[in-house]
Amino acid sequence: MASTGSGQPARPPGQADPQDAYGEFRYPILVLAVTTTTAGFLDSFAFLRYGSFVANQSGNVLFIGVGAAGRQPAWPAALASLVAFGIGAGLVARLRATGTVRTSAARGIAAVVVATAAWSAVNVLLEYGRSGPQSRAALAALGGLAMGSLATLFVRTAGVATTITYQSGTVAKTGERIVGWIAGPGNSRSQARKGSLLGLLTLAAYAVGGALGTLAQQWPLWVPVWATLVLAAVALALRRR
Incomplete structure (x- = not known):
């Protein structure tokens, strides 16, 4: 069986890959960026x-270790986010695997929106964790659940x-692909170029999001709400079967 550039076996002609943005969304590059x-x-x-991440779980693993050494008081929030992220990813992956392939992405984006909306509501109720570390850990868990769900939307x-x-x-793979683009054999450079550009786009988008999230600290009650609205809008880009 033929293979794609990601090392995955090619699917039969006409059959969409439920884990590829091109198979499930119109404007897939825009969906990846958003x-x-x-x-x-x-x-x-x-x-x-x-005091913890909700998407970058490598950072949370480090925070847990630093906390064990007595230098990171927010480590319970990092642990809560880490566990919830794994649960969210597992549950939504299972949800996407049930039913038909045609509705897989729709089920996935619905789960993401519901999880992010729940986080938004509790973030308002708990006043973005102002009351203490317990509320911040609870909010980090809800955020981790939402981001774990988002991680499975497409890979x-x-x-x-x-x-x-x-x-x-992404950093590691983009480095590999850039080297392949420059120095690889001729028949592989096209795929390496595509992978390099997608990797650079992903890194730039994440950095831009980080800057916007920092600027939005003035309105901490509403940040997850805005994100929920954006993710709900992504559903409009689903391909109609």
């Missing part, structure tokens, strides 16, 4: 308000592995 910007937006907000774009909510792997 969802990744939203993840960066929420991650910077959560870090500055709760490839045009056959290239892409990530929405965490970017350490």
Whole structure:
């Protein structure tokens, strides 16, 4: 069986890949940029308000270790986010696997919107964690659940592995692809170029989201609400079957 550039087996002609943005969304590059910007937006907000990340779980693993050494008082929020992220990713992956392939992406985006809306409501009720570390840990958990759900929305774009909510792997893969684009054999340079550009777009979008999330700290009650509206709008880009 043939293989895509991501190392995944090619699907039969006419059959959409339920984990590829090109198969499930119109304007897939825009969807990749918007969802990744939203993840960066929420991650910077959560870090500055709760003391932990909701998307960047590598950072949370480090915070847990630093906390164990007595130098990171917000480590319970990091742990709560880490556990909830895994739960969200697992539950939504399972949800997408049930039913028909044709409705997989719709179920996924619906779960993301519901999880982010729940986080938004509790963020308002708990006044973005002002009352203490317990409320911040609860909010970090809800944010982690939402971002874990978002992580499973799609994992490839045009056959290239892409990530929405965490970017350490993107940095490594983009470096590999840039070297392949410059120095690889001729028949692989086109795929390497495509992967490089998608990786650079993803990293830029996440950074822009981080900047926007920082600027939005003036309105901490509403940051998750705005993100919920943006993610709900992504549903409009779903391909109609």
